Amino acid sequence: MAQSILNIASKKLASTxxxxxxxxxxxxxxxxxxxxxxxxxxxxxxxxxxxxGCSSCQLEAEVVTARATCRGCSRTYNPDMATSFRCPxxxxxxxxxxxxxxxxxxxxxxx
Amino acid sequence: xxxxxxxxxxxxxxxxxxxxxxxxxEHFDELKLTAVNIMSAxxxxxxxxxxxxxxxxxxxxxxxxxxxxxxGNLDAERLRRVGASxxxxxxxxxxxxxxxxxxxxxxxxxxxxxxLLLIENVGNLVCPADFKLGEHKRxxxxxxxxxxxxPIKYPVIFRSCDAVxxxxxxxxxxxxxxxxxxxxxxxxxxxGVETFVVxxxxxxxxxxxxxxxxxxxxxxxxxxxx
Numbered sequence: 001m002a003q004s005i006l007n008i009a010s011k012k013l014a015s016t017x018x019x020x021x022x023x024x025x026x027x028x029x030x031x032x033x034x035x036x037x038x039x040x041x042x043x044x045x046x047x048x049x050x051x052x053g054c055s056s057c058q059l060e061a062e063v064v065t066a067r068a069t070c071r072g073c074s075r076t077y078n079p080d081m082a083t084s085f086r087c088p089x090x091x092x093x094x095x096x097x098x099x100x101x102x103x104x105x106x107x108x109x110x111x
Numbered sequence: 112x113x114x115x116x117x118x119x120x121x122x123x124x125x126x127x128x129x130x131x132x133x134x135x136x137e138h139f140d141e142l143k144l145t146a147v148n149i150m151s152a153x154x155x156x157x158x159x160x161x162x163x164x165x166x167x168x169x170x171x172x173x174x175x176x177x178x179x180x181x182x183g184n185l186d187a188e189r190l191r192r193v194g195a196s197x198x199x200x201x202x203x204x205x206x207x208x209x210x211x212x213x214x215x216x217x218x219x220x221x222x223x224x225x226x227l228l229l230i231e232n233v234g235n236l237v238c239p240a241d242f243k244l245g246e247h248k249r250x251x252x253x254x255x256x257x258x259x260x261x262p263i264k265y266p267v268i269f270r271s272c273d274a275v276x277x278x279x280x281x282x283x284x285x286x287x288x289x290x291x292x293x294x295x296x297x298x299x300x301x302x303g304v305e306t307f308v309v310x311x312x313x314x315x316x317x318x319x320x321x322x323x324x325x326x327x328x329x330x331x332x333x334x335x336x337x
Binding site: 001004005007008012016023027032033034071079081084085086092093094103104105106107108109110111 | 114115116117119120121122123124125126128237240264266267268296298300302
């Protein structure tokens with residue numbers, strides 16, 4: 001995933017008119033994704049120098065909270081391991097997952 | 112001194128893998144085969160289940176197995192001994208198969224006439240969940256020795272699958288595992304999932320599992336012949 005993020009950023013840099021460097025890559029990662037941010041940053045920091053214009057950039061990762069509608073009462077809630085992902089109001093399960101599955105690069109900062 | 116500027120975008124991190132998975136799927140559809148991605152924790156019984164499955168279905172279906180392991184070909188050899196055509200993918204340090212590995216296999220192996228492509232993924236309940244291969248169906252094995260709370264601990268893979276096979280059910284009298292509780296835990300996240308309870312040792316439940324697979328294959332086989 002770190003490689004993919006840096007590939008995306010490098011391609012974006014190449015497509016701009018800038019001859020600058022990437023100082024930050026911004027990603028969003030949903031709670032329902034199997035990504036450990038610290039591990040991702042560790043891998044990222046170790047390979048960024050291999051990508052043109054990215055040798056000193058930082059990975060800025062924002063976690064997106066999982067939100068779902070309950071398939072029992074239709075309320076919106078945060079499915080969480082603490083409640084076995086059940087609706088805290090009625091105990092039913094996930095109907096539709098509104099957020100929490102994001103795994104996207106949303107921008108780069110250039111200088 | 113240059114000022115900073117932000118370039119906004121929205122690109123899926125796994126777009127490369129997903130696009131290749133879609134390409135693989137096109138190939139599978141052109142070949143008229145059904146591809147099934149079989150995932151589990153290490154030791155849940157994927158290979159043993161596939162041995163029993165191939166032994167039962169191979170006489171009537173053209174089955175091909177892709178075996179994913181980090182190193183070695185022990186599981187591939189087991190499956191060849193029961194008559195399967197097998198392609199071994201050694202992933203090296205990668206803990207999961209990805210679409211590129213399957214694409215390379217697709218372009219080197221003749222699959223004309225294959226009806227059912229069974230892909231045994233590397234034993235891992237984490238990463239395979241995120242890496243599509245182009246499969247038509249995703250199956251997760253959960254052995255009764257693992258704990259009925261596993262679906263809560265690994266929600267992503269259990270949410271993303273079409274079927275869950277509870278394996279090693281011959282051990283149920285000796286372990287603290289509730290099929291009902293595990294099923295309930297899965298259905299909180301994945302209400303439409305199909306479930307099977309099997310033992311590859313005493314053959315419990317294999318008829319239903321094999322019937323489900325053979326229904327997925329383009330050419331059906333009569334249940335009485337399995």
